[in-house]
Amino acid sequence: MRPSDLTHTSAHSADRPRTRTPNPALRALLEETEWTQAAFAHAITRLGAEIGIHLQYDRTSVAHWLRGSRPDPRVQHLMAEALSRRLGRRVTVAELGMRGTRGARGGGVGAGARPRGGEDGDEEGPHAGYRTCGxxxxxxxxxxxxxxxxxxxxxxxxxxxxxxxxxxxxxxxxxxxxxxxxxxxxxxxxREPEQPLGQARSGxxxxxxxxxxxxxxxxxPASAPAAPARNTCAARGTHPTAPPxxxxxxxxxxxxxxxxxxxxxxxxxxxxxxxxxxxxxxxxxxxxxxxxxxxxxxxxxxxxxxxxxxxxxxxxxxxxxxxxxxxxxxxxxxxxxxxxxxxxxxxxxxxxxxxxxxxxxxxxxAEAACEAAPADADPSTRAFLYAGLAVAEAAGGERTRALEALRRAEHQLARAPADLTTGPASPNGEPVGSYQSAALLYQSSQVRTALGDRTGAIRDLRSSLRSRPAGERRSRALCQAELAELLLACGRLEEACASWTGFLEECAPVRSGRALAARSRMPGLLRPYTRERCVQSLLAQTSVPPAERRFG
Known part of the structure; x- marks a missing residue:
């Protein structure tokens, strides 16, 4: 089932009798978190957004769950994850106290999908069970x-x-x-460490x-149990095959x-x-x-x-x-x-x-990735790993360490032979991990944005666009969108509109969820400037829906 299908979960039947028992297990967990019911609902909504599902739960939904209602099993997984993050330990779905009949009819996992009266239905219905791979x-x-x-x-x-x-x-x-x-x-x-992290950062x-x-x-873990779990989903793969x-x-x-x-x-x-x-x-x-x-x-x-x-x-x-x-x-x-x-x-x-x-x-x-890299990793891969470390350090406010990691990424990329910097399009390029100067400039802009240097971030994004091959439409489109948003944040409206125009041109043949999300942000960001002619022209283009809005 695709995430977009989750918005169509049907309501429970009105003529089916309901018998509910209060859920003390869920109440005890909620009390342990010291969350209000509204805070718990907000946490679940945030987790839904992380996996592309738009949820609209509130404190009344949580109140129904505490009284014995059971949401869709998919939402129960989100509930368990929200509680796990809050409590700092693993909370399983079984601990939620919602064991019973399988499936869900009413859970309301989509936007505004609560059934009649704002209640969640009992766990039965057309989505019951998930069968062998539930x-x-x-x-x-x-x-x-x-x-x-x-x-x-x-x-x-x-x-x-x-x-x-x-x-x-x-x-x-x-x-x-x-x-x-x-x-x-x-x-x-x-394993033996190759070098302490502090020494690596310093020289x-x-x-x-x-x-x-x-x-x-x-x-x-390094050692698995003696009796591994059997994959009940696999319908094939049990017959011997010729050696590759x-x-x-x-x-x-x-x-x-x-x-x-x-x-x-x-x-x-x-x-x-x-x-x-x-x-x-x-x-x-x-x-x-x-x-x-x-x-x-x-x-x-x-x-x-x-x-x-x-x-x-x-x-x-x-x-x-x-x-x-x-x-x-x-x-x-x-x-x-x-x-x-x-x-x-x-x-x-x-x-x-x-x-x-x-x-x-x-x-x-990011640190664990750098540690795992072998001693003979090529410079392109090393640059890729250091760039990721630089972004992570910058997000944590570590300016000196972020810029040092960025300098190392630049140094390693400068050492890489030309045929390793052109990515999968190169006859000898690796499909994963090969790195280009355009990609490093893009991540340099992320570092500078996190450190508050918007001017430097704009400069790096523009350099990335100049360096990136014309055929990489998706990558260029996302770069144009980020550049436009940065320019708008700096008050440079006309330049932002020009960048967004380039974004719309680049993403026309692209099927990308990130590009679609960037497109959907445009009207809200431009709403305060609707009297400007460049904005009116741009909004007229965005009113035409893209050819493919769902990726199913």
């Missing part, structure tokens, strides 16, 4: 506490929102879970080692390069279905292959593809699925003996946490 099975097939399936098995759950039945049933949208990241950082395999150009409090390796050869590995790499190039050019909406279908077809060979150099190459390639799928999900604001796809990419890379792949996945998780407003988690992951 809400109760989510932790068993995705990374996190209680989920110890082979990482390749998780690709079935991660691709099922796109690749339809009968291959697998659709799981509920996953909440973006801070606890997964904390455990990813906490559970570290013993060396090697990736810094994270302090003990943020050391991390694979997203799951160099041709399979080369083909996978070419596919990854193609998908990465298309994502930068036209947005993930154009490739999501084909990428997910290709990735789901890798489950059997990834899981059943014997230990060999070619199988490790297949695992490393699968990690890159899982990374790209996560990028697509994040672009569509489906951050719970994106988070789990990044974590799966890290684990596949770890299985392949590819520390660079682990580092890249952590760097992406850091950027996602920064985007969602979790600066401390973002910094811990």
């Amino acid at each position: 809400a109760a099975a989510l932790d068993a097939v995705l990374p996190g506490p209680g989920g110890y399936a082979h990482p390749a098995d998780r690709l079935t759950a991660l691709t099922s929102p796109v690749v339809p039945p009968p291959r697998a049933d659709t799981p509920p949208p996953a909440p973006y879970t801070l606890r997964l990241l904390e455990e990813s950082v906490r559970h570290e395999r013993p 060396s150009h090697e990736p810094p080692s994270a302090p003990a409090r943020v050391r991390a390796s694979a997203p799951l 050869g160099p041709g399979e590995v080369a083909s996978l790499h070419e596919h990854a390069r193609f998908f990465a190039l298309q994502a930068d050019r036209y947005g993930g909406g154009h490739i999501r279905t084909s990428l997910a279908a290709y990735l789901s077809g890798l489950v059997r060979p990834l899981r059943s292959g014997e230990e060999s150099a070619h199988h490790r190459g297949l695992l490393a390639g699968g990690a890159r593809l899982s990374y790209l799928l996560a990028r697509v999900y994040a672009d569509e604001q489906r951050h719970g699925l994106a988070q789990r796809a990044f974590l799966t990419a890290a684990e596949l890379a770890s299985e392949a003996g590819d520390p660079e792949g682990v580092a890249l996945a952590r760097r992406a998780l850091s950027s996602q946490a920064h985007q969602l407003g979790h600066p401390r988690t973002s910094l811990a992951l």
Whole structure:
């Protein structure tokens, strides 16, 4: 089920008798948080926004839950995550005291979707159960506490929102879970640090080692339970397959390069279905292959593809699925003996946490990404990791450290050969982790924005646009939108309108959730200036809806 489908949850039947029992377990949890009912509702709404679902719960909704009403199981996952963040420990759905009949009819998971009288319906109806890949099975097939399936098995759950039945049933949208990241950082395999973080910051150009409090390796503990959870979603993948050869590995790499190039050019909406279908077809060979150099190459390639799928999900604001796809990419890379792949996945998780407003988690992951990088990582990858660290440091207010990390990123990129700085379009370029000067300038602008230097941020964004290839329409469109918003914040209205005009031209063929969100912000930002001629002309263009508003 797509997030956009959640707005159509039907109301409960008026003629069905209701018997409700007060929920003391939920009341006890709410009292432990010291939240008001309104604050709890607001926290759930915020979590919904993190995964692209617009919710409108208020204190009356919480009051109904306390009296025994049960919201949609998908909302119950958001409730458990909100309580986990507040209490600093894991709260499971089972602890909410809402066990009973499966599914949900009334929960009102969409905007203004509360049933008659503002109440939530009892848990029954057309969405009941999720069958073999339901809400109760989510932790068993995705990374996190209680989920110890082979990482390749998780690709079935991660691709099922796109690749339809009968291959697998659709799981509920996953909440973006801070606890997964904390455990990813906490559970570290013993290793010798290459260099203390403080020394790396002060002089060396090697990736810094994270302090003990943020050391991390694979997203799951080093040793899994003796009896791993069985993936009940996988309908295929149990039969033996021929061992992979160099041709399979080369083909996978070419596919990854193609998908990465298309994502930068036209947005993930154009490739999501084909990428997910290709990735789901890798489950059997990834899981059943014997230990060999070619199988490790297949695992490393699968990690890159899982990374790209996560990028697509994040672009569509489906951050719970994106988070789990990044974590799966890290684990596949770890299985392949590819520390660079682990580092890249952590760097992406850091950027996602920064985007969602979790600066401390973002910094811990950025440091862990630098630590995981191998000693022989190429300069382009090192620049990519240092740039992520610079953004995370700046978001935490560490000006000196942020600028030092940015200088290191610039130094490393200057050392990279030309064919490693052109990304997946290069004949030898890597699909993930290759870095361009345009991308570094973009992240330099993010650093300067976080440090309050809007003038420097505008300068860097304009330099990024000049350096970025014309074919990268999605990347150019997002850069134009950010530039316009910065110019408007500085009072430079006409320049902002010119940049927004460029944004509209660039994003015409693009299918990107971030681009769509940037477009939707324009009317509100320009509302105070509607008497200006340049604004009137721009708003006339935005009144024409884009060709594709839903990415389903």
